[in-house]
Amino acid sequence: MTMTDPVRHPNGLTVLEAIFWSNCPSRYDLVTRTRFSKSKVGSIVGDLIDEELIEEGSVQDSSGGRRPTGLQLHRNLGYAIGIDLGVTSVTVTVSDVNFQVVASSTTETDVRVGPGPVLAIISRSIDQLLKEQTIRRSQILGIGMGVPGPVEFHTGLLINPPLMPNWEGFNLREYFAESHSAPVFVDNDVNVMALGELHHRRSNGDSDGNENMIVVNLGTGIGAGIIVRGEVYRGADGAAGDIGHVSIDPQGPRCHCGNTGCIEALAGAPNIVREAVAAAEQGISTILQDLVSTKGQLTLSDVSLAARQGDPAANHVIQTAGSRVGQVLASLVNFFNPSHLLLDGPVAYMGPLMLASIRQSVYARSLPLSTRKLHIDYTQLGTRSGARGSTALAIHQALKQRLSQ
Amino acid sequence: MTMTDPVRHPNGLTVLEAIFWSNCPSRYDLVTRTRFSKSKVGSIVGDLIDEELIEEGSVQDSSGGRRPTGLQLHRNLGYAIGIDLGVTSVTVTVSDVNFQVVASSTTETDVRVGPGPVLAIISRSIDQLLKEQTIRRSQILGIGMGVPGPVEFHTGLLINPPLMPNWEGFNLREYFAESHSAPVFVDNDVNVMALGELHHRRSNGDSDGNENMIVVNLGTGIGAGIIVRGEVYRGADGAAGDIGHVSIDPQGPRCHCGNTGCIEALAGAPNIVREAVAAAEQGISTILQDLVSTKGQLTLSDVSLAARQGDPAANHVIQTAGSRVGQVLASLVNFFNPSHLLLDGPVAYMGPLMLASIRQSVYARSLPLSTRKLHIDYTQLGTRSGARGSTALAIHQALKQRLSQ
Numbered sequence: 011m012t013m014t015d016p017v018r019h020p021n022g023l024t025v026l027e028a029i030f031w032s033n034c035p036s037r038y039d040l041v042t043r044t045r046f047s048k049s050k051v052g053s054i055v056g057d058l059i060d061e062e063l064i065e066e067g068s069v070q071d072s073s074g075g076r077r078p079t080g081l082q083l084h085r086n087l088g089y090a091i092g093i094d095l096g097v098t099s100v101t102v103t104v105s106d107v108n109f110q111v112v113a114s115s116t117t118e119t120d121v122r123v124g125p126g127p128v129l130a131i132i133s134r135s136i137d138q139l140l141k142e143q144t145i146r147r148s149q150i151l152g153i154g155m156g157v158p159g160p161v162e163f164h165t166g167l168l169i170n171p172p173l174m175p176n177w178e179g180f181n182l183r184e185y186f187a188e189s190h191s192a193p194v195f196v197d198n199d200v201n202v203m204a205l206g207e208l209h210h211r212r213s214n215g216d217s218d219g220n221e222n223m224i225v226v227n228l229g230t231g232i233g234a235g236i237i238v239r240g241e242v243y244r245g246a247d248g249a250a251g252d253i254g255h256v257s258i259d260p261q262g263p264r265c266h267c268g269n270t271g272c273i274e275a276l277a278g279a280p281n282i283v284r285e286a287v288a289a290a291e292q293g294i295s296t297i298l299q300d301l302v303s304t305k306g307q308l309t310l311s312d313v314s315l316a317a318r319q320g321d322p323a324a325n326h327v328i329q330t331a332g333s334r335v336g337q338v339l340a341s342l343v344n345f346f347n348p349s350h351l352l353l354d355g356p357v358a359y360m361g362p363l364m365l366a367s368i369r370q371s372v373y374a375r376s377l378p379l380s381t382r383k384l385h386i387d388y389t390q391l392g393t394r395s396g397a398r399g400s401t402a403l404a405i406h407q408a409l410k411q412r413l414s415q
Numbered sequence: 416m417t418m419t420d421p422v423r424h425p426n427g428l429t430v431l432e433a434i435f436w437s438n439c440p441s442r443y444d445l446v447t448r449t450r451f452s453k454s455k456v457g458s459i460v461g462d463l464i465d466e467e468l469i470e471e472g473s474v475q476d477s478s479g480g481r482r483p484t485g486l487q488l489h490r491n492l493g494y495a496i497g498i499d500l501g502v503t504s505v506t507v508t509v510s511d512v513n514f515q516v517v518a519s520s521t522t523e524t525d526v527r528v529g530p531g532p533v534l535a536i537i538s539r540s541i542d543q544l545l546k547e548q549t550i551r552r553s554q555i556l557g558i559g560m561g562v563p564g565p566v567e568f569h570t571g572l573l574i575n576p577p578l579m580p581n582w583e584g585f586n587l588r589e590y591f592a593e594s595h596s597a598p599v600f601v602d603n604d605v606n607v608m609a610l611g612e613l614h615h616r617r618s619n620g621d622s623d624g625n626e627n628m629i630v631v632n633l634g635t636g637i638g639a640g641i642i643v644r645g646e647v648y649r650g651a652d653g654a655a656g657d658i659g660h661v662s663i664d665p666q667g668p669r670c671h672c673g674n675t676g677c678i679e680a681l682a683g684a685p686n687i688v689r690e691a692v693a694a695a696e697q698g699i700s701t702i703l704q705d706l707v708s709t710k711g712q713l714t715l716s717d718v719s720l721a722a723r724q725g726d727p728a729a730n731h732v733i734q735t736a737g738s739r740v741g742q743v744l745a746s747l748v749n750f751f752n753p754s755h756l757l758l759d760g761p762v763a764y765m766g767p768l769m770l771a772s773i774r775q776s777v778y779a780r781s782l783p784l785s786t787r788k789l790h791i792d793y794t795q796l797g798t799r800s801g802a803r804g805s806t807a808l809a810i811h812q813a814l815k816q817r818l819s820q
Contacts, residue, residue: 379652
């Protein structure tokens with residue numbers, strides 16, 4: 011594969027990025043998106059095709075022939091590996107450069123056991139998926155990975171990850187470089203989810219790429235991914251979006267970070283389960299009591315189930331958590347005035363009551379102007395945002411790196 | 416004056432902006448800043464000089480001759496008018512396009528009386544300053560204005576301004592268009608302060624323009640101006656930074672916005688004075704008691720004075736306000752991970768105890784990673800940030816408008 015000459019293509023990356031963010035755009039679409047002239051787009055597209063960076067896309071029509079649909083990244087660019095590492099599981103996805111998933115697998119694990127065993131699982135998953143699809147390592151364009159902790163993006167190092175203490179300073183890039191020649195890009199998991207959602211919306215035409223969005227992940231941890239003017243916003247140290255340790259109650263429970271009343275300690279999955287168990291033990295809820303005595307413990311799904319069966323205690327637990335989350339998000343809405351506040355993660359998916367409680371709490375506490383155009387909803391991708399985002403991270407960054415070489 | 420042809424200068428604006436943000440850069444500086452080639456910069460600079468958009472700057476040397484220093488905006492571009500409208504006063508500044516203030520005046524007023532009387536004062540000030548300096552209206556490049564309320568930037572309309580109820584929907588651009596042909600740009604006052612501070616730091620070389628900063632104005636109202644990647648961030652509706660109505664105490668006093676315990680109701684200037692008066696009335700502080708009985712009322716300066724004289728009640732009032740402000744700012748630091756948190760406004764300038772209380776409160780409540788590189792300080796420009804910012808708004812937007820025509 012030839013390398014693109016940056017002097018010959020000062021605007022090649024702009025066109026390539028426009029194709030990355032679109033779904034098979036025509037040359038006309040590219041003129042609109044890049045604001046370059048028709049002849050300039052034509053010339054750059056010609057060069058990018060010659061260099062096998064892009065190609066004409068095509069679909070099979072009803073007669074069995076193929077008809078052209080627009081431009082897409084060239085299949086010879088290969089495949090991307092997306093690694094979506096959560097606190098309790100990891101999903102590895104292999105996709106072609108136009109986001110067609112060719113294989114994927116999810117494995118239960120626990121990041122708290124440290125990098126050794128977790129990375130062994132990931133490496134095995136990658137090898138197995140590639141073997142099944144007969145894809146060679148040399149065909150990998152890039153590897154993207156989301157991790158549940160703060161990441162210094164330009165080095166890929168984890169910095170002070172509260173939920174991943176054994177991973178501090180671990181060099182994920184060097185680890186993968188031992189077995190892969192493809193470049194590796196690492197980011198915080200919620201940043202990756204936000205990137206995935208943004209890519210999904212832009213390539214669907216649901217976004218012009220200028221929106222300011224906050225994606226909020228509600229799970230064991232609580233964090234936000236921030237999109238400013240169509241780009242992931244990481245802040246001065248890569249810590250932006252680290253809202254789990256905003257304190258909403260100075261008299262609240264002590265958090266693992268050392269402070270008291272953090273939103274993560276009050277509305278994270280473990281505390282929701284803890285409050286439901288307490289309700290069962292206090293004899294307030296027969297449904298929860300029965301579940302505990304049958305199973306010996308409770309999960310988030312049990313609490314959702316009890317709430318859907320009309321159990322007042324379970325409903326109260328969910329409403330309280332939603333109201334607390336909304337309290338923190340209302341401050342962010344006043345400060346950041348986003349167009350979209352998108353919820354994701356197992357706590358968000360506990361049911362419509364959770365979404366309603368969060369919405370109600372945000373609207374009650376925000377200024378009318380800040381919520382005039384605000385959409386509060388689930389991410390469109392749901393649980394797939396991490397897989398899509400880590401894939402988008404791999405492809406986008408690998409293309410940028412290649413064209414700047 | 417000839418208009419710049421945008422086809423001939425697809426990159427003219429980039430070079431012009433690099434000069435705007437710098438202090439008399441050389442051609443070599445421009446190559447570094449724009450990343451254009453030396454010959455490209457040379458050619459664009461030549462064209463911009465021919466069109467009298469820029470000129471060689473010069474300083475008088477000790478022998479009385481003039482020696483060249485670099486490139487600056489052309490003096491024939493004229494003058495900018497900056498209007499910094501606060502809740503209780505307005506400052507009008509006339510500057511040349513290279514930010515040399517040629518005249519300025521400040522008048523006491525109260526925005527709550529409505530646009531009629533306030534704008535009459537502003538118009539009179541402008542006319543008088545121009546007359547004194549024998550500057551004609553046709554020499555005005557642009558007018559920039561900061562107002563203490565949310566502004567829809569692309570229309571210049573005030574939207575739901577809590578402190579300026581009579582100004583809702585008032586069209587400031589149309590008002591000034593009746594007497595001025597220069598374009599008028601209106602923004603929220605704290606956004607304007609943030610722009611002023613950014614321009615000051617960039618042209619001093621104290622900023623590379625990529626910092627993420629929050630400028631917090633603490634006065635009658637409380638608001639923030641946000642800089643993302645060297646640009647003012649306004650959010651989806653122009654309401655970004657509207658942090659005055661973040662509630663920190665559900666049991667707190669009712670705010671004029673309708674909610675309870677808003678930071679503006681608790682740490683805005685009127686409540687600080689109210690708490691000091693209460694301390695005087697309760698006989699806790701003899702210094703404050705004496706001040707009230709002598710003057711019949713108290714001001715912020717009285718409270719500062721009492722604190723500096725060691726009065727425990729006045730110190731307590733300031734510390735409480737600082738701690739409350741810090742509580743809100745800590746959440747923003749966790750969310751936004753800025754490199755700079757810069758304080759401005761009369762409450763911030765009450766004295767070193769206020770700054771210390773805010774700092775202490777932010778550091779105690781933020782994550783270590785978010786504060787690793789964080790600078791918490793006053794703005795470098797102090798009370799001049801609004802004047803500088805409204806001038807920068809006028810020049811920057813007028814140049815952008817002219818080159819895109």
